[in-house]
Amino acid sequence: MQYFFNTWGSLEKKLLRARHILLCADFDGTITPIKPRPKEAKLGEGIRLLLRKISKRRPFIVGIISGRALKDIEEKVGVKGLIFAGNHGLEIAYKKKNFIYPAAKRYVPLISQIARSLKKRLAPFSGAILEEKNLSLSLHYRLVKREKLPRLKEIFFRIIRPYLAAQKIKLTYGKKVWEVRPPIEWDKGRAVLWLTQRLGPGRAFTIYIGDDATDEDAFRAVNKIGGISIRVGRKRGSSARYYLRNTKDAQRFFRRIGSLKK
């Protein structure tokens, strides 16, 4: 992994030659710091203005790809004209067109059934936050007392194990969060490839910036098509080619991008 700003010079030239640049970013932990409760995350005005500015400039198309529900991520970002992908790309909105990955819809009742079972058992765990996102759910345990964690884990896995065994769901891990998702071959990486292809074969240069386990799919995907993968936070074993130190550094990245001169 190389520090992004050490190679900025050569990347800058590449960017200036591109016809379209699809600039995709994750939300939590990438363009905004992770907050104890997901509801508390708030996009800074500085980065919001930068996203707006960049999205209005050719050759940029800006996408926000999050594990949050689509509606939630649209509201949190609050900038028109961007591509928004929620639920790790299972639902995508761009220019008033909404796309839901067709096979995902039929998992909605199952996900809500699992959410109900979990809710009944979560009462003794203050700080456990269940985020229902329609096509998936997240159980955040950042605020759960350490001594209660093993018990929470036990209960969580007891509830989801039968569904996992029957391959009715899949489970992914993020930063202090477990996510129950449809067992579909679709993730942030596939969503980013799909978006890139929609801009025309071989025409778009793609950049992806993220910070967590589910972003690894997107890092691998953009590496494969010769794009730029950037992780916020250096980490051994990550597929990202570059890293930025933290969300502040990520903001500096967007500032640089915003001031690229043709």
Ligand SMILES: [Mg+2]
């Ligand atoms: Mg993140």
